[in-house]
Amino acid sequence: MSNQADGPIAELRGASKRYGAVVAARSISLAIRRGEFLSFLGPSGCGKTTALRMLAGFETPTEGDVFLDGQKVTDVPPHRRPVNMVFQHYALFPHLTVAENISFGLRQLRPRLPTAEINAAVTRTLETVRLAGFERRRIWEMSGGQQQRVALARAIVNQPKVLLLDEPMAALDKKLRHDMQIELQTLQRQLGITFILVTHDQEEALSMSDRICIMRDGQIVQTGSPRELYDRPNSRYVADFVGKSNFFEGRVDSLEGTTARLTGPGGITFVGHAGDGLTAGQTAVASLRPEQISLTRDAGGLPVTIVNRIFLGELTEYLVRHPDLGPFLIVCSRQTGAEVTDFEPGDTAFVRWRDGAALILKND
Template structure:
């Protein structure tokens, strides 16, 4: 299902340099008969925000733990600043990690938690130097007045900031984040995502996030590495992955996508004419460099629209006769599930403004799904 992927060469305005701070080179990890990571090849750019995204068991946490030094590759290597650190223990790497449950010491104050790593350094730092660094770290995460509090006196969001302060106080080259917002409620999670992104921008430290939350990855990352069955499916910017998924696995996992089968009738200039199951012909973007005739097309729900069957068709639009089976109002949009004759179920997301202009459609209504020319993408075959 998953295919090898080369790193997408995208640019980011706030990433000052394109040199690699870390690299996976054929990194493979086995736990007995279980292949947790399979020949991972990936260069992580200095100063970028990279996310590993995928479902449980896809290999993303194993990749993070190999980078942190908590796991040693069975084959291949992990490099930091061009040096092979595969056998270097975690405490000797220029890397710090924020865990999902923060791993804070409940018997210590906030300041003592933040300064814990500094107190382990040899040669020892003076108390005044540690205090100064702790104050600076707490100020960075806006907890200046909380140094003497105990951990149980803090909210979940404040505890996360303490964990971040403890991680950044050692000035790591790479900060690793293992689903650090999974325990927060939806509203607080959104606030912390914005704060974390601002913190990364201000520190210019490479952040590597592991998450199964696609919205979190899309909103925060410079690049996303989609994982599946221990392998990299695709790497790219959030927009690239959303607009140009390489195969069905990526299209299904990043956002929502209608997957429609058809036969390719012709190709020209990066576009393909595809005949759908009911004989309707559509023009879509053509991605694969192969000669397959059978194709799967991905089309996002917001790219389609709905109109009454008697309404005139906009120029360059194909109409699919359909019936509304479900209608879900979500405030800013309405989600429709429809059955298109000879094709099957399709989802259409109608923005609130468009729904007001065109009218709402009740369950059971006979309508047209409007498919604009050039909308949709032929997917490469999963391997």
């Protein structure tokens, strides 16, 4: 493979994949930057794993092409591509030691590598994933987190240009998953290679990625940084999938530049950034993130009834109900004042939000 230092490390160009009448991927076009951590995020069946498998070579596009490091590889088999993949269930060999698992790919190379070179590579890689001294350990003697590190070590030992990760943390408990997210980020920065992750876990994608591709029905519906997708989703679907949001349906009264005004239930107005494709008079939704709504005992806002309270340590989640808006969620930080912890289900409170806090989006 030639080095195309200024171009993307990987590309899908109009890549589609059909299985009979089922379309798993629809004309996906995406350029993946060198050294970035990119995630495909979406629900089951949205096409994210199909996109990953086309990059890996396990699936051949029905239409379109795949490029790696500037070279067309659409019909190149997986073992001849400069990529490696970590699977959801790791696919480790239980009858082999940790060192034998990691060195398996290196031992398949032709011409054969010297044994000393293979052993040195395994030792270096074990140090990278913080498993030095585990060479002789059997896989079934390892914890879930340790097994994941072995799978990562096996994938990076031959220094691929792209590492593909297919929901590698799905089987881990919440705390271990969080710890491994940090380790993956650190490892990616240390190695400087491109990581491409497939996940349905929004928190996982938001916490680790440089860019995220939100997928739906086999297509990419929006690509951006975690902050861009959270602050400026282009549709209700994206706003709903990236973080938590409250949605209030209504009609767009006016559009002035990038600002829209929407009248919702009970004549309540919402002013905020206008999403793509809006026109005055159309039905749309106002999206309000829970943390953008203040909750107080002071009159002057909209009166609500506390329906439920969930204490989350630094944060408290309140489900409240308004006669016209219905139920919606508010997140209060302890830093906003101790009085927020005093609300109990059944209490009356008042909510308000600043003009401009809402996003006015197409109701798709």
